[in-house]
Amino acid sequence: MAPTNHATGDRIANADNTVRLTVAQAAVRFLAVQYSERDGERQRLFAGCFGIFGHGNVAGIGQALLQAELADPATLPYVLGRNEQAMVHTAVAYARMKDRLQTWAVSASVGPGSTNMVTGAALATINRIPVLLLPADTFATRVSAPVLQELERPDSGDVTVNDVFRPVSRFFDRVWRPEQLPSALLGAMRVLTDPVETGAVTIAIPQDVQAEAFDWPESLFAERTWHVARPLPERAALARAAAVIRSARRPLIVAGGGVHYSGATGQLARFAELTGIPVGQSQAGKGTLVYDHPQCVGAVGSTGTTAANALATEADVVIGIGTRYSDFTSASRTAFGNPEVRFVNINVASFDSVKQGGVSVVSDAREALDALTVELADYRVDDAYRQRATDLAAAWDGIVEDAYRVGEGALTQSNVIGLVNSLSEPRDVVVCAAGSMPGDLHKLWRTRDDKAYHVEYGYSCMGYEVAGGLGVAMACPDRDVFVMVGDGSYLMMATELVTAVQEGLKVIVVLVQNHGFASIGSLSESLGSQRFGTQYRYRSADGRLDGAVLPVDLAANAASLGADVIRITTASEFADAVKVAKASDRTTVLHVETDPLVGAPDSESWWDVPVSGTSTLGSTQKARATYESWKRVQRTYFRPSGS
Known part of the structure; x- marks a missing residue:
């Protein structure tokens, strides 16, 4: 031995x-x-x-x-x-x-x-x-x-x-x-x-x-x-892709998370600037272009901007780069409305590159964009289309500005997003995962740095936020991390505040108190289910959960876990609190009450959630009629790969 x-x-x-x-x-x-x-x-x-x-x-x-x-x-x-x-x-x-x-x-x-x-x-x-x-x-x-x-x-x-x-x-x-x-x-x-x-x-x-x-x-x-490999595009596939793009009069890029993972944000910017093709972004792809880049039209799909979604409806060629085309990105296959739309899909995974049909380019995003920039050096969209994209983006930016503006009464979630966006530094990171906040962030957050937007929306897991914020803080100690979380997700998994305190990690948790599930409440209402079972209330005498609001004190809970806590009711208090939190080296929770009944601006888009096919409720019957009207325009988009 x-x-x-x-x-x-x-x-x-x-x-x-x-x-x-x-x-x-x-x-x-x-x-x-x-x-x-x-x-x-x-x-x-x-x-x-x-x-x-x-x-x-x-x-x-x-x-x-x-x-x-x-x-x-x-x-x-x-x-x-x-x-x-x-x-x-x-x-x-x-x-x-x-x-x-x-x-x-x-x-x-x-x-x-x-x-x-x-x-x-x-x-x-x-x-x-x-x-x-x-x-x-x-x-x-x-x-x-x-x-x-x-x-x-x-x-x-x-x-x-x-x-x-x-x-x-x-x-x-x-x-x-x-x-x-x-x-x-x-x-x-x-x-x-x-x-x-x-x-x-x-x-x-x-x-x-x-x-x-x-x-x-x-x-x-x-x-x-x-x-870690960077697969190169096959020459023949690249030629087919270039031919389809060259024929396009109203092309649109859909940038996904693969652009980030490939480190291809610079290549995407150069390609978009050269060709003039506007860029819409999935949740994972947000930040691939900063919000005010001339070719950026923002989020696309169910939680997208009216700019990106209008262009998606008209697009004759959609160029997906590093996206898996989730139902939110494609608005449950209603976003790309042109009957003659064709797809070029660039993805390191062949599994994703064949989605929607069209031309499949199996390649690392950076390598494919470099190759296409050379291949399409003489291609430009016409000035009218470039101007239309610019005008649509500017119109949406005005809508965002209005949503950020604080009015009378309680703060709205859009107000809170605007305050965090304006009070944070460009390199600060916003973290979120579930509820209504991810959709609102997708359409409203103005990204100013390619690494400053971190929303988990593949699984949209309630409870990810605080734990995910720790991971971001560990990976990027030179950036402040803003965790945006509603009371529903917070109650799922707030315990990692203790880990943050233990490890001396600093995260700024913006805890939005909705007294229930704001996202599912809104979805329930849109589906004719009248926000049933989505509010934190006592059981009433008749046995229903529609009594008085529960006296849950989440600020006190956060303090008990070792975090510094600031209670907020007004915009000026919020601004002061952010300054205190940024100056601190400790984890700080900003507890703010909002009005959960005031939603963000409409994306003019759809998400496929089935509505009861038969009901005695008038609200459900009305929702079913709306659902059936959207189902009539839902498409598979599949066309032969060589088309």
Whole structure:
């Protein structure tokens, strides 16, 4: 047996070039020496490991992280979270701000600790963001079965609760034996660093296996650099795309998150300036052009601007760049109304490039834009179309200005967005995820920096906001982070305020008190369901939830979690509070009451949410008629790829 290094607890290398470590110690040491590289820039793949310890991982991953911290705290820093789902959200937000070139590992205990991460895994995979999940598992030996929190199935002895990660992970493996760890880790790194395949990566490790000692080859712990590819466009596909674009008289670009992840915002600006083609933006693509760029017409789709949506209706060619064409981007396939519309889809993933039909260009966004800029050097939209886009954008900007303007009575959500936008610095980051706020931000927020808009709208997960804000603050310590959150999402997952205080992280949380679900309340009303079940109220004497408003004090709650809190009722108080928060080095919660019945300006667009096909309620019958009128203009948009 090899001797022990008592400073670290590791076994010294044996004569046969092996080192004796537990499976957990080997995993931690491996993760600490993984790097990603793109365009000559190399960085650690893992910034650290979030964890909450229980009986499933405290003696395995927990002991290994302790040992690593005692040897060198910078090896794989450990951060204690308060909620397993929230830890995944924080890791995802960090990875997004790092353009998917860095992320975190997340460790949880057996049973509920692990399955709490499933929602975070789904969010990561849907948004195509890399995160490594290390859920503990029950005993591989089964000698103590059934152990605490073990799922017993009479038809299968090898199924555990962690199998629920399979459909929401891009890679899943379970390490039953130490010999399986290297292949599991290498497979995980491949997926985490693949711009097409990336998402949640899950390696489940039974708790007895985590603590099992094994002789590992030293080569397993050598530094590894994973090169992130930039696939080039195929020449023939590029020629087909250029031909379609060249024939267009009213083209429109739809810029998605792939433009950000590729680092292609500069290339997009040059291409748009050269050709004059206006640019609409998805939620993930917002900020690919700053709001006042001459070719920027803002958000497109269900939560878009009237400018982008008017151009989308008329467009004869739509050029999707790094977008997956979610239902919000396409307004549930009603946005692109020209019967002869054709599509050119540029995406690193062929899965996304064939959506809507049209010409598929499988390529990194930056490489494709560079190539198209050369290919279309002599192409310009005509002056009348360029002017129309400019006029539409200016008209929408006037609507935004009106929405920002504070009137009499309570502040509206649009007022709050305007105040944060005007009082923040251009490089400050706004974070949001769910409720009515993301849609309002999409159409109203004036982006002034390509990294200053961070809205999770692939999964639109309530509770992401505070946890995501932590990840953004960790990734961008030189920027102030404004977390915009309604009371509904806040109540889902406010606990990471404690983590922010613990880690000395500063986020500015703008907590909008609506006394219920403002977004779903508005949606309910539009669908004829009269805001039923969307307000925080006592139960009345007749058994309905329509009594007095509940006396919930969210400001007091935030203060109890260690944050500084400022209560706000007026615009002048809000301005003073933002100044105090920006000057502070602590997490500050700005609690503001708004009028949830005053909505943002209309996008003149649609989102497909089915309405009851039969009802005795007049409000529902009216909503159904509206729904059927939109369904009549909904299209598949599919045309042969060579058209």
